[in-house]
Structure formats: structure tokens, C-alpha cells
Amino acid sequence: MRRIYYGRVSTLDGQTAASQYADAAAQGIAQDDVFIDEGVSGFHVPPSEREQWQHVERDLRKGGVLVVRWLDRISRRYDELHETMQRLMKKGVRVECTLNGMAFDGQETDATRKAIRDAILAFMAAQGEADYRNRREMQARGIALAKEAGKYKGRKHAVDYAEVRAYQAEHGGSVRALAEHFGVGIATISRALKTTNEVNQ
Structure with missing residues (x-):
């Protein structure tokens, strides 16, 4: 089987x-x-x-x-x-x-x-849905409190987007290859490259 x-x-x-x-x-x-x-x-x-x-x-x-x-x-x-x-x-x-x-x-x-x-x-x-909703609610509360205290700077990127763009410009490579090189998910690389496209538009 x-x-x-x-x-x-x-x-x-x-x-x-x-x-x-x-x-x-x-x-x-x-x-x-x-x-x-x-x-x-x-x-x-x-x-x-x-x-x-x-x-x-x-x-x-x-x-x-x-x-x-x-x-x-x-x-x-x-x-x-x-x-x-x-x-x-x-x-x-x-x-x-x-x-x-x-x-x-x-x-x-x-x-x-x-x-x-x-x-x-x-x-x-x-239980799975309840856990997800509870975690998201707690995250939202934490962010709200951090903003009130002036300590919230946004979520840190898993990788430096500028570094990803510079590497691709010099070496090329597909999204999957870049993800493997930097040790992050495909979605992270896609966001980094999308940022480039938005800046150039």
C-alpha cells in the first residue's frame, strides 16, 4: 500500500x-x-x-x-x-x-x-481552529501594546531582501534555487523579488 x-x-x-x-x-x-x-x-x-x-x-x-x-x-x-x-x-x-x-x-x-x-x-x-484564532488574537494584542509603547518596528524579515536581489542580479537563479541558497521558504524569496518589481514600476 x-x-x-x-x-x-x-x-x-x-x-x-x-x-x-x-x-x-x-x-x-x-x-x-x-x-x-x-x-x-x-x-x-x-x-x-x-x-x-x-x-x-x-x-x-x-x-x-x-x-x-x-x-x-x-x-x-x-x-x-x-x-x-x-x-x-x-x-x-x-x-x-x-x-x-x-x-x-x-x-x-x-x-x-x-x-x-x-x-x-x-x-x-x-481545537485546531480555536488554537489558531487564539494565537492570532494574542499576537494582535501584543502588537497593539508594543505600538502604544512605541516599541513596535514590524516583523523582521527572515532574510535581507536587498541581499536577495543583489545575489540574483549577480548570479541569477530561480525562486526555488534562491530559497535553497538562503535557507528560507519560496514565499519569502517571492516577496523579496516582488518588492523589487514594485520599486521599479
Whole structure:
């Protein structure tokens, strides 16, 4: 049975996908079976609109095993995560979480165990959205207090945008190659180069 790893890297904090690639390797999953959406919000971008997730659903249309770090990699919204997981369950997919070893088996036939499985899924989906909203609210409060105190300078870039532009001007390279060179996500490099285009317009 084919095992596929799915990961997602947020647009926040200049995250990279390195830890999730390492997680996949630790699970013995070949790189060809690893799909990671980079620079994608789990709250604002539904799975159906992500390029790599579309590969996952296509490859699991007849069942298989989906490995994720945790369910929030699929979505941080209750409705989206709940609907996506139910769709996978109906296809007979087994979803395994490497963070704590939890598994949700789409091939379960016992009515009681299915009910328990679905109840846990619903709870985890609701908790994921609540955690996200709470964290964003706390961040907003912290920023507001920092602004009032005159200490807020905005979020620090994960990499010096000017350095990225200078490097590309001298050496060239695709967005992905630049991301690997600077050790940041693709979205970060895209923002750095977009800044150049906006300045030149």
C-alpha cells in the first residue's frame, strides 16, 4: 500500500520545509512520495486550492496511507479539515500523524470504532481552529501594546531582501534555487523579488 507524506509551510515567520522533509525521511517515505505546499496558510488557503495537495488527493483516490506531522498541516479550519478527512475516510485512506502516533483508519468497519474515530476527528478539527484564532488574537494584542509603547518596528524579515536581489542580479537563479541558497521558504524569496518589481514600476 502506497504511503504518501504531505506537509505545509505557513507564510508566517519565514518557515522552511526542511523539518517536514526530515520527518518524511524518518518515516521511510521516498522523496517522490513527499508533497509539501510552501508559503501557504492553513487557515486562509483551503486544501483544494493548493498545488501539492491536489497531487495527494489524486494519488490517494483509491486508498493508501497519508502521513502528516499533524492534522493542522491539512487545514486549520474546522469545516475544511472535517470535510477533507471525511472524504479521505470514505476512500479508505489511513491517516497517520507522526507528532503523537495517532491514526485515523478509513477502512474501519466497526460502527462503534468509526463513531469514536469521527468524534475525535471533529474535536481535533475544532481545537485546531480555536488554537489558531487564539494565537492570532494574542499576537494582535501584543502588537497593539508594543505600538502604544512605541516599541513596535514590524516583523523582521527572515532574510535581507536587498541581499536577495543583489545575489540574483549577480548570479541569477530561480525562486526555488534562491530559497535553497538562503535557507528560507519560496514565499519569502517571492516577496523579496516582488518588492523589487514594485520599486521599479
